[in-house]
Amino acid sequence: MNQLTKMALEMGPLILFFAANATTNLMTATAVFVAATIVALSVSYIIARTIPIMPLIGGAFVIVFGGLTLYLDDDLFIKIKPTIVNLLFAAILFGGLMAGKLFLKLVLESAFKATDEGWRILTWRWAIFFVVLAVINEVVWRNFSTDTWVAFKVWGIMPLTMVFGMAQVPVLMKYQLPEEEGGPAAS
Known part of the structure; x- marks a missing residue:
């Protein structure tokens, strides 16, 4: 795809x-x-x-x-969904760290090759970021109109996530593993 x-x-x-x-x-x-x-x-x-x-x-x-x-017929459920999803992702990442597992590595390893130290740093950062997103969602839906919450969900959370993700590129570059050389032997 x-x-x-x-x-x-x-x-x-x-x-x-x-x-x-x-x-x-x-x-x-x-x-x-x-x-x-x-x-x-x-x-x-x-x-x-x-x-x-x-x-x-x-x-x-x-x-x-x-x-x-x-x-x-209660909009509470759709409004708390982002909070629950972000807290679940954070809990999974924090739980993995406590168990010595790098779940972020399992999900993204096919796209990025990095050392375990790099994955550990990224996992901490993303777990904290998910908690921050959950808190932001709670603040916005509880203190602003539904239309503002929807607009922020679409036009605020996505750009924040993209900017945060791009801010992690230096960690990926610093802890990047060298490309595997060779591959199948040429005939």
Whole structure:
């Protein structure tokens, strides 16, 4: 699957959520979000015959918390979903560190090759960042309008995450393992 398709499948449901909220209301937007997430996960599976773990976990939370929002007619559930997801990711990363496991390495090792020390630093940083995102989500949904929360979820959290991720590049560069030389012998 090419990167553009992957990005569209991962970002598409969130952008549709934002657009539906801007033109209708949160309940309709939540229904669109749930449906678009199911479609995106299905298309991802059809194209790649697999669903990457992070979109699968995120999608499961969208379906469960979005479903609770719709079934109970209570927007609390969709608003606390980012808090719970971010705290879950943080707990998994912190738990892995305490158990001597580098779960971030397991997820990203195919994209980046780094020393265990580099993965440990990145794991600490991402775990703390997930806690910060959870706190920010709580502050925004509790103190601002629903429309502001939706806009921040789409246009605030994503840029923050991208900037934070790019700020980790020096760690990856410092602890990068050298490329494996050779490969299959040329005939």
